[in-house]
Amino acid sequence: MGDTRTDTDVVIAGAGPTGLMLACELRLAGTDVTVVEKLAERSGESRAGGIHSRTLEVLDQRGVLDRFLAEGELQPVGHFSGLYLEFDESESRHPYPLMILQSAIERLLEEWAAELGVRVRRSCEVSGISQDQDGVTIELATATAPEVLRARYLVGCDGGRSTVRKLAGIDFPGTEPTMTALIGDVELPDLPEDYVWVRRTPVGDYSAIAFEPGWHRVITSEFDRVPDHQPVTFEQLRESLIRVAGTDFGMRNPRWVSRFSDAARQADRYRTGRILLAGDAAHIHFPAGGQGLNMGVQDAVNLGWKLASVVHGHAPESLLDTYHAERHPVAERVLHNTRAQSALVRPGPQTDALRDVFGSLMVFDEVNQYLRHLLNALDIRYPTDSDHPLTGRRVPDADLGTPEGVSRVYELLHAGRPVLLDLHGSAEVTAVAKGWADRVDLAEARSEEEHWTVPALGDIPAPTALLIRPDGHIAWATDDDTPDTSALRTALTTWFGPALQG
Ligand SMILES: Cc1cc2nc3c(=O)[nH]c(=O)nc-3n(C[C@H](O)[C@H](O)[C@H](O)COP(=O)(O)OP(=O)(O)OC[C@H]3O[C@@H](n4cnc5c(N)ncnc54)[C@H](O)[C@@H]3O)c2cc1C
Structure with a gap:
């Protein structure tokens, strides 16, 4: 017999976009939820810079989309590995991606969560877990003394290096990195243009994207340089830009520097008993096409109502298995398309030719549509036995x-x-x-x-x-x-x- 005491129905580890969205979904369904987050305050950093159609629709389904539209800018085109894609207005009321910084997305989600009565406990890091038939015991390292929380379920939304995933013994198989990308928000006084988008050079590529007046996001990609795990320095970003672009464009005053790669991994199970995974904790990949945050938010929206229904005793625990059955293949498809995108950005004349051929194919409507659907997730159909063509698909927002x-x-x-x-x-x-x-x-x-x-x-x-x-x-x-x-x-x-x- 396990410990039948509980402090809360669900503990969510991680107050990133996935954890916050899941917390909102659970609260809407009347579930008691506590989010524990290791950082003392929001970092203010932004890896992601945009959200796609299906995520915009999901926010619209909850009546909070206007808050996000007010802080972002719609873009009329998207891209697949830097090659331009067009969108189709007949497919959604929100066909275009919204450029909005991850820091703003997290702030807006946290404000909504607070309105709904979600508890977010900061400076609380999950450091140990054990589960029994009645619940999960969660050990927390806090700013003061260690604590123990008891919940009926624990969801690890604690990012790509997920502690919950590791402590739960869930494997994370996938492919190793073949490249290193360095990223930094900096001033670039000597950049001759406003904007550089995936400029290919013999050793890699670079972009300089104007985010705010006076500031650029610089991204350099170099291949066959496998990343180490030390923090990136501003000097390393400068040296990389010089290698790739031949100059540092006077780079100065860094606000943030980081790195990413094309490593692609996915949890082999999204659930073990009373412990579940969502977002980057369940899948990581090359960020081409900006799909990770979108997928995390959509994982949360798939899981939230199911977990609430099981907690409230309406549905059996087996409903939670449909979360893995529905969402694992979605991430598998994203890992696949991002591997293809990382192959398409390698330097060299062979890839130049491949991009040229691929780019010529993209002018055909069906090719453009296929790639658009890969990125915007509007075509997803969850497994179903029904013959009706709508079953398993997202409902259109019809009049x-x-x-x-x-x-x-x-x-x-x-x-x-x-x-x-x-x-x-x-x-x-x-x-x-x-x-x-x-x-x-x-x-x-x-x-x-x-x-x-x-x-x-x-x-x-x-x-x-x-x-x-x-x-x-x-x-x-x-x-x-x-x-x-x-x-x-x-x-x-x-x-x-x-x-x-x-
Ligand atoms: C350069 C770059 C650009 C990107 N651009 C896009 C884009 O345009 N669109 C897009 O959709 N995606 C994009 N992504 C991916 C996106 O940033 C991630 O997929 C997204 O942040 C995942 O959200 P998450 O909530 O699952 O995880 P995270 O954002 O990693 O949040 C995890 C949270 O858990 C906390 N945590 C960690 N360990 C613990 C612990 N033990 N206890 C408690 N808390 C813990 C962390 O502090 C963090 O707050 C990009 C990524 C990169 C690198």
């Missing part, structure tokens, strides 16, 4: 009309609850919904569009009813006027637990 004045699908998801959307006034759907009335919201609406546009499918007839999970993925869909309610009941039970008695 609606409801008696309550709701005008589009994502407004229905603000509370983070599942929604049974009846677009055909079906008495059968209403009758079934009564069995899950405590957990699933029934919404009756008219679809304002005859066809819905779905990435990777194109235009399909608007469905007559849909069961939408809190993460915006479709658990069941029908085009029939008199739907098969046994399939609906199965989907409701699978995802949200058994019907109410009586």
Whole structure:
């Protein structure tokens, strides 16, 4: 028998973007959550500089997107390994990436978390864990004395070097680095242009991206120089820029210097008992195309409602296994595309030729679309047995009309609850919904569009009813006027637990 005392339902290790988003999702679902973070205050550093369509949609689903749009700038184009990609406005209300610094993303998420009542405890570093059948015991090193917390579940959102992952004994297989990139936010008074984007030279490449007036983010990439683990110095960044660009452009006054590589690794299990992993703790890769933070936020949105449902006793623990089943393949695909992107940036005439050929292919719509979907994650379909083409996919934000004045699908998801959307006034759907009335919201609406546009499918007839999970993925869909309610009941039970008695 384990220790049945608990201080909180869920402890999240790490107040980065993944941990904060997960905390918000759990609180929205009424779960008691404590975030423990080793840093005394937010670092203010920004590895990431942008978020993609699906993450913008996820924030829109929760009604907080405007906060992020107000602090960023939409970009009309993206890139795959530095080669330009175009976006398609018919695929999403938010087709374009938003350039916004990671420091702003973390601040906005932490403000939202505070509004929702999340406890974030800083200067608390997870240093030991053990689990039993009732919960997890978490040892913390704090600024004062060591402490012990007891929770029903622990989620490691503690980054690529995750202590939780290591202490839980979860393997992190993958590929070793083949290059070193150094990065720094500096002044570059002698740079002749405003902006340099992936300029290739015989020994590597460099970029100088203007982030704020007077400041540039310099990134140098050199190959076959495997990174060591010592902190990077400003002098090393200067020397690297001289090697790659032939000059340091008068580089001075560093605010931040760091390094990254193309090492790509993924946890072989996202869950062991009561311990789970999300974000960089579960996967690391070359940051080409800016996918890591996006994927962490989307891991959190997949896991949050499932973990809350298990904590509240609605769904069995096996629901948590769908988190690995759904999210592991997504990261596998990202690791794959980033390995391809790191191969495409190697120096040399062969890669120059390959980039040239690859770039010519990208003007074809289908190639552009394929690569766009790899990066913006709008085409993801989670495993499903259903034949309906919408099942497993993210719901499009279609125009609606409801008696309550709701005008589009994502407004229905603000509370983070599942929604049974009846677009055909079906008495059968209403009758079934009564069995899950405590957990699933029934919404009756008219679809304002005859066809819905779905990435990777194109235009399909608007469905007559849909069961939408809190993460915006479709658990069941029908085009029939008199739907098969046994399939609906199965989907409701699978995802949200058994019907109410009586
Ligand atoms: C150069 C560069 C550019 C990038 N650009 C983009 C981009 O444009 N878009 C994008 O989507 N991604 C980008 N990424 C990736 C992105 O920065 C990461 O994927 C993202 O930060 C992962 O978030 P996280 O919350 O999972 O982990 P982290 O951001 O690493 O947060 C982990 C947190 O856990 C804390 N922690 C660690 N150990 C412990 C412990 N034992 N106890 C308690 N707390 C602990 C840490 O202090 C930290 O606050 C980029 C990365 C790099 C290197």
